Amino acid sequence: MKKTGLLASLMAALCISMAPAAQSQELYWASSGTFGPFNIQGLIPTFPEAKQITIPVSMWILKHPKGLVAFDTGNNVAVSDGLDNCKKYWAAGLCDFLHPNQTRNDVIDMQLKKLGYKTEDVKVLVTSHTHLDHAGNMGMFPKAIHVVQKKELYQGWWPEKFQGRAPNGTFVMADIAAAREFNYLELDGEYDLFGDGSVKLFPTPGHTIGHQSMKVKLPKMGTVILTQDAVWMQENLDGYVAGLNFSVQAYSESVNRIKMMRDLEGAQILMSHDANQFAKMGDRWHK
Numbered sequence: 001m002k003k004t005g006l007l008a009s010l011m012a013a014l015c016i017s018m019a020p021a022a023q024s025q026e027l028y029w030a031s032s033g034t035f036g037p038f039n040i041q042g043l044i045p046t047f048p049e050a051k052q053i054t055i056p057v058s059m060w061i062l063k064h065p066k067g068l069v070a071f072d073t074g075n076n077v078a079v080s081d082g083l084d085n086c087k088k089y090w091a092a093g094l095c096d097f098l099h100p101n102q103t104r105n106d107v108i109d110m111q112l113k114k115l116g117y118k119t120e121d122v123k124v125l126v127t128s129h130t131h132l133d134h135a136g137n138m139g140m141f142p143k144a145i146h147v148v149q150k151k152e153l154y155q156g157w158w159p160e161k162f163q164g165r166a167p168n169g170t171f172v173m174a175d176i177a178a179a180r181e182f183n184y185l186e187l188d189g190e191y192d193l194f195g196d197g198s199v200k201l202f203p204t205p206g207h208t209i210g211h212q213s214m215k216v217k218l219p220k221m222g223t224v225i226l227t228q229d230a231v232w233m234q235e236n237l238d239g240y241v242a243g244l245n246f247s248v249q250a251y252s253e254s255v256n257r258i259k260m261m262r263d264l265e266g267a268q269i270l271m272s273h274d275a276n277q278f279a280k281m282g283d284r285w286h287k
């Protein structure tokens with residue numbers, strides 16, 4: 001009897017020590033160069049005064065025990081190193097307005113290289129939405145599992161007319177075509193990426209029809225919400241509604257949901273195009 005008890009407690013101790021260490025994840029915040037300077041009212045028409053802004057183009061690299069994840073791939077590599085190059089790939093008007101300032105070294109493959117990885121090391125590529133500054137280099141990841149909301153794939157191929165259907169408009173046909181034959185996990189709603197609750201995707205429609213955001217539980221920092229274009233910048237959190245929406249109502253509901261997640265879970269909101277936040281926290285790992 002006593003022996004069995006001892007064995008049981010030994011087994012219990014073993015089980016505890018063999019349990020996986022609580023999701024030791026690390027998150028890197030990179031930028032595919034910058035956009036601007038331009039007037040904030042060009043993006044946020046509800047903002048009351050003109051103000052010049054220069055903003056990051058956020059991409060995320062997440063180390064998880066089950067594999068490397070990238071979230072968005074920035075502007076296409078062809079847009080690097082000057083407006084002349086930009087105008088060969090994007091519509092000239094978009095280059096003139098957005099003023100991308102992206103060097104070859106800012107592109108996702110070089111960001112990965114800087115961190116000691118190759119594009120082939122990325123097991124999962126999550127794309128928030130199929131706009132030019134988020135889905136630009138999906139084609140660099142033929143071996144990854146691509147995780148996108150199914151509605152967003154439809155919209156990428158056939159945007160609403162008011163969102164523009166030019167092949168080199170805000171949904172760049174060549175970006176999406178380069179990745180058409182890859183492996184997709186096509187979502188219709190929320191998804192727990194590794195089944196351990198540490199990386200969750202959730203729909204945040206409005207900016208586009210199938211936009212999604214990511215929630216990550218970091219061991220030290222706690223829960224962070226990577227909004228991507230569900231919330232561009234602080235001004236949107238302050239209540240100034242963004243322009244360029246598929247649906248303003250859906251956009252507003254998504255912003256409210258993110259704020260409530262923040263308050264209920266004690267999560268931190270990390271935004272896609274917020275210059276101040278990126279200056280404080282960008283270009284480095286977070287634990």
Ligand SMILES: [Zn+2]
Pocket residue numbers: 129131134207229
């Ligand atoms: Zn966008």
